[in-house]
Amino acid sequence: MLSILTKNKAQVWYTDFIIALLIFVIALVIYYEYTTNLSNQDKGLLDDLLGDAKTISSSLVSAGYPTNWTNTTVERIGLTNNDQRIDETKLDAFLGMTYKDSRKVFGTKYDYFVFFEDRNNDITEIGGDSEKCGVGHPDADQEIEGSECLSINLTTINPEKVVKITRLVVYDSEIVKMVVYVWQ
Numbered sequence: 001m002l003s004i005l006t007k008n009k010a011q012v013w014y015t016d017f018i019i020a021l022l023i024f025v026i027a028l029v030i031y032y033e034y035t036t037n038l039s040n041q042d043k044g045l046l047d048d049l050l051g052d053a054k055t056i057s058s059s060l061v062s063a064g065y066p067t068n069w070t071n072t073t074v075e076r077i078g079l080t081n082n083d084q085r086i087d088e089t090k091l092d093a094f095l096g097m098t099y100k101d102s103r104k105v106f107g108t109k110y111d112y113f114v115f116f117e118d119r120n121n122d123i124t125e126i127g128g129d130s131e132k133c134g135v136g137h138p139d140a141d142q143e144i145e146g147s148e149c150l151s152i153n154l155t156t157i158n159p160e161k162v163v164k165i166t167r168l169v170v171y172d173s174e175i176v177k178m179v180v181y182v183w184q
Helices: 003-060 090-094 099-106
Strands: 112-119 132-138 141-145 148-153 162-171 175-181
Touching: 003 099, 003 112, 003 148, 003 162, 099 112, 099 132, 148 175
Parallel strands: none
Antiparallel strands: 112 132, 112 175, 141 148, 162 175
C-alpha cells in the first residue's frame, strides 16, 4: 500500500513540473518576441527620422523651388543659390514662415530645428536684427544674452528620439555649420 501512494505523488509532481515549465517557456518566448519588436520599431522610427533630417538639410542647401521663392510661392524651401552660400533674402523668408507651414513644405510629420555654428562651435545669430538663434519648433529654448546666442536646448521639449545632421555652408562670408535636429 505504501508503494502505491508514493508512486501517485510522484506522478502529480511530474505533471505540475511539466505545466510550470510550459508556462515558463511561453512567458520567455512572449518576452523575447516583444523586445525584438520594440527594437525593430525603434529602428524604423530612427530610419524615418534620419530620412526626414536628410531631406530637410538637402532642401535647405539647395536654391529651393521656384528659384526666387517667397512665402506665398514656395514649393521647396532652399536657402542658397546652389553654391552653398546662404542667401539673406531666402533666409529672411524662411524666418518669416510659420512653423506649421514650413513643416508642410518640408513634408515631415516630425519636429525640427535649424541653427548655425561658427568654427568655434558658437551659435550664430541669424536674420539680422531678429535676435534669433535658429528656426523651427517654437518651444526650442534659445538662450540669448545681449546679441549673443548662447545655447539651443531641446530638453524642455523632451524628445523621444533625436537625429542631428550637420552641413557646411557659407554665411556672412564665413564657413559655418548648418545644424538640423529632427525629433519625435
